[in-house]
Amino acid sequence: MATASDGGGRPRSRPAVLGDVAALAGVSAMTVSRVLNTPDRVRAETRARVLAAVRELDYWPNSAARQLVTGRSGVLGVVSIDTTLYGPASTLYCIEQTARLSGYTVSIASLSALNRRSIEEGVHRLRSQSVDGVIIVAPHESAADGLRHLPPDLPVVAVDAGEHIPVPVAMVDQRAGAVRATRHLLSLGHETVWHLGGPADWIDASGRIEGWKSVLEAEGRPVPEPLRGDWSPRSGHQLGRRLAADPSVTAVFVGNDQMALGVLRAMREAGRRVPEDVSVVGFDDVPESAYFWPPLTTVRQDFREVGRHAFHLLLNRMAGEDGETRRLVEPDLVVRESTGSPKRA
Amino acid sequence: MATASDGGGRPRSRPAVLGDVAALAGVSAMTVSRVLNTPDRVRAETRARVLAAVRELDYWPNSAARQLVTGRSGVLGVVSIDTTLYGPASTLYCIEQTARLSGYTVSIASLSALNRRSIEEGVHRLRSQSVDGVIIVAPHESAADGLRHLPPDLPVVAVDAGEHIPVPVAMVDQRAGAVRATRHLLSLGHETVWHLGGPADWIDASGRIEGWKSVLEAEGRPVPEPLRGDWSPRSGHQLGRRLAADPSVTAVFVGNDQMALGVLRAMREAGRRVPEDVSVVGFDDVPESAYFWPPLTTVRQDFREVGRHAFHLLLNRMAGEDGETRRLVEPDLVVRESTGSPKRA
DNA sequence: ACCGTTCCTGTTAGCGTTATCGGGAAAGGG
DNA sequence: CCCTTTCCCGATAACGCTAACAGGAACGGT
Numbered sequence: 156m157a158t159a160s161d162g163g164g165r166p167r168s169r170p171a172v173l174g175d176v177a178a179l180a181g182v183s184a185m186t187v188s189r190v191l192n193t194p195d196r197v198r199a200e201t202r203a204r205v206l207a208a209v210r211e212l213d214y215w216p217n218s219a220a221r222q223l224v225t226g227r228s229g230v231l232g233v234v235s236i237d238t239t240l241y242g243p244a245s246t247l248y249c250i251e252q253t254a255r256l257s258g259y260t261v262s263i264a265s266l267s268a269l270n271r272r273s274i275e276e277g278v279h280r281l282r283s284q285s286v287d288g289v290i291i292v293a294p295h296e297s298a299a300d301g302l303r304h305l306p307p308d309l310p311v312v313a314v315d316a317g318e319h320i321p322v323p324v325a326m327v328d329q330r331a332g333a334v335r336a337t338r339h340l341l342s343l344g345h346e347t348v349w350h351l352g353g354p355a356d357w358i359d360a361s362g363r364i365e366g367w368k369s370v371l372e373a374e375g376r377p378v379p380e381p382l383r384g385d386w387s388p389r390s391g392h393q394l395g396r397r398l399a400a401d402p403s404v405t406a407v408f409v410g411n412d413q414m415a416l417g418v419l420r421a422m423r424e425a426g427r428r429v430p431e432d433v434s435v436v437g438f439d440d441v442p443e444s445a446y447f448w449p450p451l452t453t454v455r456q457d458f459r460e461v462g463r464h465a466f467h468l469l470l471n472r473m474a475g476e477d478g479e480t481r482r483l484v485e486p487d488l489v490v491r492e493s494t495g496s497p498k499r500a
Numbered sequence: 501m502a503t504a505s506d507g508g509g510r511p512r513s514r515p516a517v518l519g520d521v522a523a524l525a526g527v528s529a530m531t532v533s534r535v536l537n538t539p540d541r542v543r544a545e546t547r548a549r550v551l552a553a554v555r556e557l558d559y560w561p562n563s564a565a566r567q568l569v570t571g572r573s574g575v576l577g578v579v580s581i582d583t584t585l586y587g588p589a590s591t592l593y594c595i596e597q598t599a600r601l602s603g604y605t606v607s608i609a610s611l612s613a614l615n616r617r618s619i620e621e622g623v624h625r626l627r628s629q630s631v632d633g634v635i636i637v638a639p640h641e642s643a644a645d646g647l648r649h650l651p652p653d654l655p656v657v658a659v660d661a662g663e664h665i666p667v668p669v670a671m672v673d674q675r676a677g678a679v680r681a682t683r684h685l686l687s688l689g690h691e692t693v694w695h696l697g698g699p700a701d702w703i704d705a706s707g708r709i710e711g712w713k714s715v716l717e718a719e720g721r722p723v724p725e726p727l728r729g730d731w732s733p734r735s736g737h738q739l740g741r742r743l744a745a746d747p748s749v750t751a752v753f754v755g756n757d758q759m760a761l762g763v764l765r766a767m768r769e770a771g772r773r774v775p776e777d778v779s780v781v782g783f784d785d786v787p788e789s790a791y792f793w794p795p796l797t798t799v800r801q802d803f804r805e806v807g808r809h810a811f812h813l814l815l816n817r818m819a820g821e822d823g824e825t826r827r828l829v830e831p832d833l834v835v836r837e838s839t840g841s842p843k844r845a
Numbered sequence: 846a847c848c849g850t851t852c853c854t855g856t857t858a859g860c861g862t863t864a865t866c867g868g869g870a871a872a873g874g875g
Numbered sequence: 876c877c878c879t880t881t882c883c884c885g886a887t888a889a890c891g892c893t894a895a896c897a898g899g900a901a902c903g904g905t
Contacts, residue, residue, distance in 0.1 A: 172862090220861035225862085
């Protein structure tokens, strides 16, 4: 009984290790290890004795030692841009929730800038912490370059990446979302639809432009030159002024809800009513958008689903499989009060 | 030259280890270790030879082995509620940015529910990954209980915690923020200020209530019964209706920007103009709030500063110091267009 | 020439865990 | 009753790294 702790729950000098438990239970260290990892290979009675000793000493396995011999750490890395943004934050959150259910911990590397170097640096940081795999959330064209130059022995998947990259990808089908938004506006009777998109080098922005344009072209409508903002309400406001000044504009599909907020304000300031004079559709369905003025029609992305897919793709990859490489999640159109039929002059 | 890699950058069968580098450089393993950890204790020429070998073999230290012997992992844990919320997301982001500069990686454990058990479970998950310390972001009264029952040998600090807890705390001075908001409204000439606060068990909500109430009492103004929402625009909208229906309400201090958004809408729907009839102040300064209608006067929290403080408190704690235990960050009032002087009837 | 320092490097011994092999007891089959 | 199989458990040897000590060379001062 003269072990590190003597049963009273008194503070120990040094945390218990496998050997302490073994000694207290009167078995070998290997048996304790087996109780913890493959319990059914140990006789029930022995197992009970060992577990009692584990509790008695408040023993916790040392992950470093375990990792050293097994080669696995149970940690996944997530490399992501600014996790303050709604999309990346939601994705990260859902990845973590999913990973936890399978016993994985998540380490993060947030990027302030996005380019090949920063991605490599983020991946590298996680890698030198011996993560078992990495999920990269970098919805930027410039990320593609980083995704093509990854350490070959590290399992990696991406969220929101362009085509022609050598890793599996999970993402929302931006194109489909834009198609729905644009069709919705046309079906209300608008002659055509203007677009205020995100920055040129964002994957999501490109997908949304494509979808928007494809519908207009398929329907034989004029395709106005798209404007490009930077996702911020500020840029939505500035560019929204231009749209507001053009009386032929009756319907605008905006690349995200924040910019849409800016557009709503610009319209109001210009005396153009939404939706009577101009219809506006956003993208994302941030929690606030139902309380904009007017409540915003927008496209909802299911980040939970994206997180789940990304995780499972990574699991496959870690298992050495080279299966499915691209999983698209369908977005939903949420119709609120910022869209309506145009009023004929 | 018959080592694992033969210089051409050909794929290796197995990643290089310290011994491989040592062999290639013609030194002992210990010297390689020294080159990596205490470079100035190695002769320049030897160091160069070793570094060349490191690059040649693309050697990366094994963190598990290093951790096993040093006892340190270089990983910090962050236990946080829903990292989708603006505050926690910003805090997490800033903690990570700060930690990186000091060479630490951050692992996360997001909580969906907040209570003693979930906190313990989160801390435990990180702990069994051998983090060097933990930052808990749990701005809930119920978290206090969890904070009082932590493993004694684990360095922990909290962000946004109540009084009388046994760990260092970094947080925004909610009370001061509320004081500024309330004073601002009184200085505009309002007779008194109503308050729409957050949920009762949130630390931030309590602090804001206290600050608001203290100003009214100090000035001898009537103290209306505060309303309690749940931070969502929805609840702001619902409770905002009640305020809108009461003609004596001319100034409202709202617990966060999202609820303030709901209040703005409720006022508009009731035909009460902001700021002409009613002034509204929010809290947080989310990026959207400058584009609300009207642009929202609000209180800005400097999460970057909070993250920095939390990290440094944790560093101190890990170094065994028991220094400063509470660091408050001063918030700023951002005056926009949702506040003004009351119009006399 | 000698001795004490300082500088540089190597040897040895773990850190705490699991893989692997092997052996004894118990169980099953003839 | 013997032989095979199954079940449990233990001894040993890694895993890749660094702490601690030790020793040789070079250097300075006397």
